[in-house]
Amino acid sequence: MKVSTSEGRMTMQQEIAPIAVRPSTLNGISELMVVSHYENDYGNAVRTLNAVRRELAALDADTPPYRLRGLKREELSLMGSVALHELYFGNLGGYRRAGPNSGLGRPDWHEVPDAFASEIAADFGSASAWRREFVGTAQSLVGGSGWVLLTYSRRQKRFWNQIAADHTQAAVDAAPVLVLDMYEHAYQSDFGANATAYIDTFMRNINWETVLKRIKAARNDQPPPNEDPSVTTDIPSLSVEELAVQIANGSGVQIVDARQRNHMSRFVDLMAGATWRDPDCVEEWIAELTPDKPVAVYCSWGFDVGRNVTKTLIERGFDARFVRGGISAWYALGGARALRPAAGNM
Incomplete structure (x- = not known):
């Protein structure tokens, strides 16, 4: 976040976050689709958010209430879109790292890692029960739009699967730890109308290491982990x-x-x-x-x-x-x- 000043008024400008996944490493999700999603849809959300904030900074005491109300609603929706897109890209990329097929077909192999299963067991009973509800929630949005989130409620100290429509409606004081974009722009160029195939492919490309780091931060009331792959102190x-x-x-x-x-x-x-x-x-x-x-x-x-x-x-x-x-x-x-x-x- 960057603060700019114009005519004595401060404006919080949202900066572009580097994409947190190497698009070429995903399995079954094309580099072209992911890069387009990032550059066009995420980029547009950031640019529009900054434009709305410039408009808000330029308002004066004579601004009609409906104008202020409309801009604040738009700002909230865009803030949600920016954050959810960044979390979505950040929890992609686990396919190559985890080598998920190495144990496929063996009785002790699980698509969802044991460390994650133990984290959610108290709230869902089992990893398979959690997966069934999460995937079912995503499939309920087919033909519509929205986000599917696994969130950790700091107030209730437990996990929930939820839908966030219009980039808003997130649970109060809850931290998203796994994010799935169910807007058509997230999958149509690769999967067409076959959203079920997209959901299944997403589940095979989750970066569980990132999800577990988010869970640890949320449970311990810490800031979310920095998922910017460009961060380094070694090279300017x-x-x-x-x-x-x-x-x-x-x-x-x-x-x-x-x-x-x-x-x-x-x-x-x-x-x-x-x-x-x-x-x-x-x-x-x-x-x-x-x-x-x-x-x-x-x-x-x-x-x-x-x-x-x-x-x-x-x-x-x-x-x-x-x-x-x-x-x-x-x-x-x-x-x-x-x-x-x-x-x-x-």
Whole structure:
């Protein structure tokens, strides 16, 4: 969250959170669908929330009550949408880490890990009973829309499955620990009208490690865990909002698109003002950079490649930073894009 001031009025500006899952590692859920969901639907929620907050900050004493009421309702719904999308992306990604098929077919194998089953046993009786209700709740939204949440009530010290419609209606003083998006934009491009297949596939892609960390924090009245994969103290970084300010201020920042060649060749665009550089050939192009100008390096999502290239540039004496969230975060912000050079010129 960032505070901005205009004409003496403070506005809380929501920043884009880097996507918390590597989209290419999911099983049965396409990278294209997840990235589109993040850049378009989540990004639109953040941008619209900030627009509503700017409108609220500009209101004066003569504003009609209905106008204030409408904006506050819209702000609440958008705040819920932003938070729930971030939690949804954060609890995806368990398929490759857990190796879920390693014991499939054996009597002691369980889709839901034992550590999670023990956490919810007192409130649902068993993991299978919890799963049956959670999946059934999701299926009840087929043809409609909404969110399905497993929440921990701090007031009642227990877990509940619940529906959150219109990004709101969340239980009071309850922490969502598992979030499933049942709006059609979350699954239609991969699954069409077959929402049941989407639900089943989601259950096979849950990052249970993240869910258990959320449960621990909720039970102990601690802040939710930081699920930003770009967080690091070892390599300098900047947010997409900070990069936008640098560009607008005419800092002369050199923007390096460091996406892998096999990734870059699948897309026709890149960040406006950026130059694609093959991360596998840093020594071949590093001399083309201006030594006394800052460098911003981005990859697809801000996980490894952008950091590695940035580290190499720093070791060669450049003032370099990697862009948290990569180009997907830039597009979610609504940042400008341009066509990449023809393949023969790459």
